[in-house]
Amino acid sequence: MTTSPRQIKLGAFLMQTGHHIAAWRHPDAQADAGVNFKHYVELARRAEAAKFDAVFLADSVGVRNRNIDSLSRTARSDHFEPLTLLSALAAVTEHIGLIATVSTTYNEPYHVARKFASLDQISGGRSGWNLVTSSGEGEAQNFNLDAHVDHAQRYARAAEFHDVVLGLWDSWEDDAFVRDTESGVYFEPEKLHPLNHRGEHFRVRGPLNVARSPQGRPVVVQAGASPAGRDLAARTAEVIFVAHQTFDEAQSFYRDIKQRASDYGRDPDQIKIMPGIFPVIGRTQAEAEEKFARLQDLIHPIVGVQLLSNMIGGFDLSAYPVDGPLPDLPETNGGKSRQQLLIDLARRENLSIRDLYLRIAGARGHQQIVGTPQSVADQLQQWFEEEGADGFNIMSPWLPGGLNDFIDLALPELRRRGLVRTEYQGHTLRDHLGLHRPEHRAVVGRRLSQAA
Amino acid sequence: MTTSPRQIKLGAFLMQTGHHIAAWRHPDAQADAGVNFKHYVELARRAEAAKFDAVFLADSVGVRNRNIDSLSRTARSDHFEPLTLLSALAAVTEHIGLIATVSTTYNEPYHVARKFASLDQISGGRSGWNLVTSSGEGEAQNFNLDAHVDHAQRYARAAEFHDVVLGLWDSWEDDAFVRDTESGVYFEPEKLHPLNHRGEHFRVRGPLNVARSPQGRPVVVQAGASPAGRDLAARTAEVIFVAHQTFDEAQSFYRDIKQRASDYGRDPDQIKIMPGIFPVIGRTQAEAEEKFARLQDLIHPIVGVQLLSNMIGGFDLSAYPVDGPLPDLPETNGGKSRQQLLIDLARRENLSIRDLYLRIAGARGHQQIVGTPQSVADQLQQWFEEEGADGFNIMSPWLPGGLNDFIDLALPELRRRGLVRTEYQGHTLRDHLGLHRPEHRAVVGRRLSQAA
Ligand SMILES: Cc1cc2nc3c(=O)[nH]c(=O)nc-3n(C[C@H](O)[C@H](O)[C@H](O)COP(=O)(O)O)c2cc1C
Ligand SMILES: Cc1cc2nc3c(=O)[nH]c(=O)nc-3n(C[C@H](O)[C@H](O)[C@H](O)COP(=O)(O)O)c2cc1C
Numbered sequence: 001m002t003t004s005p006r007q008i009k010l011g012a013f014l015m016q017t018g019h020h021i022a023a024w025r026h027p028d029a030q031a032d033a034g035v036n037f038k039h040y041v042e043l044a045r046r047a048e049a050a051k052f053d054a055v056f057l058a059d060s061v062g063v064r065n066r067n068i069d070s071l072s073r074t075a076r077s078d079h080f081e082p083l084t085l086l087s088a089l090a091a092v093t094e095h096i097g098l099i100a101t102v103s104t105t106y107n108e109p110y111h112v113a114r115k116f117a118s119l120d121q122i123s124g125g126r127s128g129w130n131l132v133t134s135s136g137e138g139e140a141q142n143f144n145l146d147a148h149v150d151h152a153q154r155y156a157r158a159a160e161f162h163d164v165v166l167g168l169w170d171s172w173e174d175d176a177f178v179r180d181t182e183s184g185v186y187f188e189p190e191k192l193h194p195l196n197h198r199g200e201h202f203r204v205r206g207p208l209n210v211a212r213s214p215q216g217r218p219v220v221v222q223a224g225a226s227p228a229g230r231d232l233a234a235r236t237a238e239v240i241f242v243a244h245q246t247f248d249e250a251q252s253f254y255r256d257i258k259q260r261a262s263d264y265g266r267d268p269d270q271i272k273i274m275p276g277i278f279p280v281i282g283r284t285q286a287e288a289e290e291k292f293a294r295l296q297d298l299i300h301p302i303v304g305v306q307l308l309s310n311m312i313g314g315f316d317l318s319a320y321p322v323d324g325p326l327p328d329l330p331e332t333n334g335g336k337s338r339q340q341l342l343i344d345l346a347r348r349e350n351l352s353i354r355d356l357y358l359r360i361a362g363a364r365g366h367q368q369i370v371g372t373p374q375s376v377a378d379q380l381q382q383w384f385e386e387e388g389a390d391g392f393n394i395m396s397p398w399l400p401g402g403l404n405d406f407i408d409l410a411l412p413e414l415r416r417r418g419l420v421r422t423e424y425q426g427h428t429l430r431d432h433l434g435l436h437r438p439e440h441r442a443v444v445g446r447r448l449s450q451a452a
Numbered sequence: 453m454t455t456s457p458r459q460i461k462l463g464a465f466l467m468q469t470g471h472h473i474a475a476w477r478h479p480d481a482q483a484d485a486g487v488n489f490k491h492y493v494e495l496a497r498r499a500e501a502a503k504f505d506a507v508f509l510a511d512s513v514g515v516r517n518r519n520i521d522s523l524s525r526t527a528r529s530d531h532f533e534p535l536t537l538l539s540a541l542a543a544v545t546e547h548i549g550l551i552a553t554v555s556t557t558y559n560e561p562y563h564v565a566r567k568f569a570s571l572d573q574i575s576g577g578r579s580g581w582n583l584v585t586s587s588g589e590g591e592a593q594n595f596n597l598d599a600h601v602d603h604a605q606r607y608a609r610a611a612e613f614h615d616v617v618l619g620l621w622d623s624w625e626d627d628a629f630v631r632d633t634e635s636g637v638y639f640e641p642e643k644l645h646p647l648n649h650r651g652e653h654f655r656v657r658g659p660l661n662v663a664r665s666p667q668g669r670p671v672v673v674q675a676g677a678s679p680a681g682r683d684l685a686a687r688t689a690e691v692i693f694v695a696h697q698t699f700d701e702a703q704s705f706y707r708d709i710k711q712r713a714s715d716y717g718r719d720p721d722q723i724k725i726m727p728g729i730f731p732v733i734g735r736t737q738a739e740a741e742e743k744f745a746r747l748q749d750l751i752h753p754i755v756g757v758q759l760l761s762n763m764i765g766g767f768d769l770s771a772y773p774v775d776g777p778l779p780d781l782p783e784t785n786g787g788k789s790r791q792q793l794l795i796d797l798a799r800r801e802n803l804s805i806r807d808l809y810l811r812i813a814g815a816r817g818h819q820q821i822v823g824t825p826q827s828v829a830d831q832l833q834q835w836f837e838e839e840g841a842d843g844f845n846i847m848s849p850w851l852p853g854g855l856n857d858f859i860d861l862a863l864p865e866l867r868r869r870g871l872v873r874t875e876y877q878g879h880t881l882r883d884h885l886g887l888h889r890p891e892h893r894a895v896v897g898r899r900l901s902q903a904a
Contacts, residue, residue, distance in 0.1 A: 024631065024638060031631040031638075035573045035663050041543075061562060063661050072641045078629060078663040081563075084570040087539035091493075106560065110513060110594040111533075118536040121487045141657040142562040177530060179476065179483040184752050186476060189524045205593040209515050211487050211530040300636050 008384050008419050009272055009391025009433055011056045011099070011241075012047040014040065017075045018398035019278055020362040021307055022298035024075035028401040034079035037088065043400055044089045047096055050407045051421050053432040054097030054128060055089070056221075056241070056393060057082035061106055062138035067318070070306035083115050090123035097429030099128035099221055099239075104161040105154050106134065106143040110204055112161075113168035116218040117210040125214030125428030129165075130221040130241065133158050133229075137314060155228040160201045162220070162236050167195040169217040171207030173440045193442055215428045216437040225253075225338070234260030238435050239272045241393050243338065243365040245345055250275055250367075250388035258387075272390040272433055275383070276366030279376050280397050281405045292370045295397055296358055304357035311360060313339040322354045338365050362397050373413040376406075381419060460836050460871050461724055461843025461885055463508045463551070463693075464499040466492065469527045470850035471730055472814040473759055474750035476527035480853040486531035489540065495852055496541045499548055502859045503873050505884040506549030506580060507541070508673075508693070508845060509534035513558055514590035519770070522758035535567050542575035549881030551580035551673055551691075556613040557606050558586065558595040562656055564613075565620035568670040569662040577666030577880030581617075582673040582693065585610045585681075589766060607680040612653045614672070614688050619647040621669040623659030625892045645894055667880045668890040677705075677790070686712030690887050691724045693845050695790065695817040697797055702727055702819075702840035710839075724842040724885055727835070728818030731828050732849050733857045744822045747849055748810055756809035763812060765791040774806045790817050814849050828858075829865040836871065 016034040017024035024031045030039045044055050063077045071077060082100035090098055098119065102112050112129070119127040133154035134140075140148045149157075176191035195206035222229070222237035233240050234257055244250040258268035280295075282288030301322055309317045315329050326346045329339070342365060346356050362368055369376050383389040396402030414420045430437055468486040469476035476483045482491045496507050515529045523529060534552035542550055550571065554564050564581070571579040585606035586592075592600045601609075628643035647658035674681070674689035685692050686709055696702040710720035732747075734740030753774060761769045767781050778798045781791070794817060798808050814820055821828050835841040848854030866872045882889055 022636075025633045025636060027633070031633060032629070037543075037574045060661070061566070062657075063659055068641050068644070072639050072644075073636050075631070075638050077639065077644075077659070077661055078624070079661060080573060081566045081570040081662070084535065084539045084567050084574065087536045088543040088574050091489075091540040091543035107563075108558070108595055111559075114513070114533045115536050118533040121532060122489045122536065122540050138657075141655070143560055144655045146655075172530070177484070179527070181477040181479070181483060184477060184525050184750070186527050187524050187529065189520050192520070192524075192529075203593070203596045203598075205514075205590075207515055207529070209512070209529055209531060210533070298636070 005418070007421055008380060008414065009274055010052045010420065011054050011274055011391065011393040012043065012052045012403060013056045013058070013276065013393045013395045014043055014399065015058060015395070016079050016399075018402055019364065019395040020295045020397040021074060021303060022295055022361065023398035025298040026295060026398040026401070029398045030400070031075065033399060034075060039399070040080075040085060040089060041092050043403060044093050044096060046400065046403060046407065048093050050411055051424060052096055053391065054099045054429060055086075056099040056130065057085065057101060058130075059101035059103070059132075060136060060139060061103060061134070062136065062142045064136050064138050064310060066138065067302075067306045070303045073300050073303045083119065086127070087119055087122060090119060090126065095126075095424045095427070097126045097128055097219070097432055098123055099130055099219070101130040101132055103132050103134040103139070104158040105149055106139060109161050109164035109202060110168065110208070113165040113208055114210055117169060117208060117213055120213040120215055120218050121210065125430070127213075127215070128219035128221050128239065128429055130223060131158065131162060131237075132223055151226070152228065155224075155232060157201045159232055160199050162232070164195070164197050164199070164202050164204050166217065167197060168204070168206055168208040169213060170441050171195065172212050173442060174212050174216075177211055212440065215430045216439070219429050219433065219435060230257060230260065233257065234271070235264050237271060239274060239433065242273065242275050243341065244275045244367055245341065245365070247383060247386075247388055250383055251386065254387050254389065270435060272435070274391040274393045275389050276363070276395050277380070277392045278363035278366050278368045278395045278397060279406055279410065280362070280368075280370040280402070281373060281376055281409045283372065283409065285372055285375075288370045288372065292397075296361065299358070299361050301354070304361060305353060307361060308353065308357040311338060311364060312342055317353055320353060323352045326351070326353060326356060341365050363395065366395060373409045376410045377413040377417060377419070380414065381417065384419065457870070459873055460832060460866065461726055462504045462872065463506050463726055463843070463845040464495065464504045464855060465508045465510070465728065465845045465847045466495055466851065467510060467847070468531050468851075470854055471816065471847040472747045472849040473526060473755060474747055474813065475850035477750040478747060478850040478853070481850045482852070483527065485851060486527060489537075491851070492532075492537060492541060493544050495855060496545050496548060498852065498855060498859065500545050502863055503876060504548055505843065506551045506881060508551045508582065509537065509553060511553035511555070511584075512588060512591060513555060513586070514588065514594045516588050516590050516762060518590065519754070519758045522754045525752050525755045535571065538579070539571055539574060542571060542578065547578075547876045547879070549578045549580055549671070549884055550575055551582055551671070553582040553584055555584050555586040555591070556610040557601055558591060561613050561616035561654060562620065562660070565617040565660055566662055569621060569660060569665055572665040572667055572670050573662065577882070579665075579667070580671035580673050580691065580881055582675060583610065583614060583689075584675055603678070604680065607676075607684060609653045611684055612651045614684070616647070616649050616651070616654050616656050618669065619649060620656070620658055620660040621665060622893050623647065624664050625894060626664050626668075629663055664892065667882045668892070671881050671885065671887060682709060682712065685709065686723070687716050689723060691726060691885065694725065694727050695793065696727045696819055697793065697817070699835060699838075699840055702835055703838065706839050706841065722887060724887070726843040726845045727841050728815070728847050729832070729844045730815035730818050730820045730847045730849060731858055731862065732814070732820070732822040732854070733825060733828055733861045735824065735861065737824055737827075740822045740824065744849075748813065751810070751813050753806070756813060757805060759813060760805065760809040763790060763816060764794055769805055772805060775804045778803070778805060778808060793817055815847065818847060825861045825865040828862045829869060829871070832866065833869065833871060
């Protein structure tokens, strides 16, 4: 395989009816998308035909929103568990990567290692795990706790969780299973490596009961942006999803992460940084703005205020005048980085509560582009070429229409500029992303000891 | 839909290379079956074409066998996680039920409720959960414990776990999601029922983030045979898998369970009892015996002795003469009923250790039939007609050959006798099994309070 030029990585971040909070009311949206399997089959096949690197699914192990007036007006309370959905999609796609979010806070590493290893086998090497630490109270209370686990504690657990999962994924060497029917030897005992992990949070003996993955191991993705999140990502992530509002933010994050990765002795090219992009695309600027206005008009104020309350860390804003400024906020235990991002935005542009919720209703803190194929391509190109991004996670405003717009309008322009692939070159998600297949740690160990 | 005559329910109990311990060495077996998705697609489609009610997958969250000499000669250490596999199979089948085993001992009810609810949505109402309490030490040590949880403790947790899962499955009434794009109401708040469970083992607020299942709820299956297991099953199970050696055992179990169910106020017809059957079928008796001998010859004694040690509750038999009798065994914490079953068998027929392992190498305590299509059909018919069984879980000796033999040789004979269906009548697993779709508990409550 000849080395191809660096090209933009593309994730299709699929979210039920779409990323815009009112998307389900859009006349072209699929209102029951969350539990409509055919809907996802179409989206995944469409993204595959367009040569996306992966589809990506977020997750929450609970119903996030505790305000029933608002909750009952949004399409966020009924949706497939992401790994169940991706396993089903694995059977009806051939090339596209399959990335699911699973929290380390309310899971056990053996289950997580096993499910992603299974998905990797079923899909022929296309699975990725978006490791998150969870950000909502609502989740804790489904798992025997009264309150959310403390931020530092979550990250300490996440770091150990990650290491256990990687250890389990190396339970077997690639060629352990000889399956010699003649001699009766199914695997070679010296190629089995139980983990025997005894740490602060976990005791896991292993081995995993799944062979080593086609990809060596599934791709590890992360999306935490706090200092603890960045540090964990720099040490362990292979892909980073992130939310930025401005190019400067994107660039400084990009450089910071690549530097931290280098400091950990890693090749910075082996961490792909993919900010979220919320594109509303029209053939003309006016058409794009009209499409956007149509969605914005569908937001009920109760829904808008509640969304904003959630995004700033759970502080209830419903008592404040909707056309007044954002009040001063106490520090919370939720997602610190996202909260700060929004406060900065409101202060910088002097936004009212309503202005702010209208701003985030779609992109939820990510970069929103309302424009023509050219202006979308211009911005992606700049971020990509000037150390802002290795790729993008496309957050379609409504589905399937918004994804179709990106594919039919923006992608041809990006292709013309040679910025995206026209055919898959390899078979696995690692191949698509340009990530090396990791050697088994025992193989590395043997090579090192032979060299010494 | 007209009520059809009572017919035999059929499960295809798929186990990697097959149920016989040496199946992977069989020339027609698929030696890498455990991680070969195409293999399972073919099996599931074959079973669907033959109108089986369901495919069934067992599970263990760990590698069961701790004797490396034996382990390395069996095909039990690398296989898909069952829910991951069934989700993928849901996408490539249309009618057949999909039953996966998940242990209550090392899981949380929110995850389990959610995954089966998702599978039920993806498959259009075909999911079933085989609730087990786990039986091996190897599993505990992958989940932060040194030793297996005590038997009584496991069942106490299982009972509460079951109730929480059922409560979560009723988080939403069937018609809660109105998704009215005009008014902006996505669901009707009074049709949401958070659980607010606070029990001895679990505190779970809910609601589940998945709509109510197409089946009302996934089918609950159980496989415990101890007194605690029978009691839980009689109260909660809709299908029971069980292992029997003789018709008398089967009949007394059948009557006991149906009676216990009645005592709990349930309709005994709403619990389907499906013993495992390990069929080796030939056009003649000689051909069947030859097929069986061919498999038995492939068992290495190390593997046979270790299998038996596991099956009697983890007591290590490797120090005893293989051609001597089974020693007296101490009571263990593992599966009590299965252990007793084997001890009884050995004493009844005066079997040596080798004789006994040869007996169970295939059927592992289940009923083994080596015979012609007629003799297989005769036995199934007797059990079915004389209160021994409502159906059977077919444990093919090797795969795909053994399943094909059952389908091509035994099924035509059963069809000729009118004992099995020739077409699916309904769409869901409940339809196939003749199980009612449960009403939502709030709907029942409202009806009762109106009647009062
Ligand atoms: C693109 C993107 C997707 C995310 N998806 C999830 C998700 O699905 N579930 C979740 O709990 N958190 C998700 N997060 C949140 C982060 O993983 C993280 O939990 C949050 O930013 C708080 O961590 P921090 O304090 O390190 O920033 C996502 C963040 C980004 C940028
Ligand atoms: C057909 C059948 C399938 C079973 N599958 C599993 C399984 O997949 N995983 C498991 O841990 N136990 C399995 N078991 C074991 C039982 O669920 C149960 O754990 C065991 O019989 C011990 O419980 P008891 O003491 O109530 O009999 C199975 C039993 C039968 C009869």
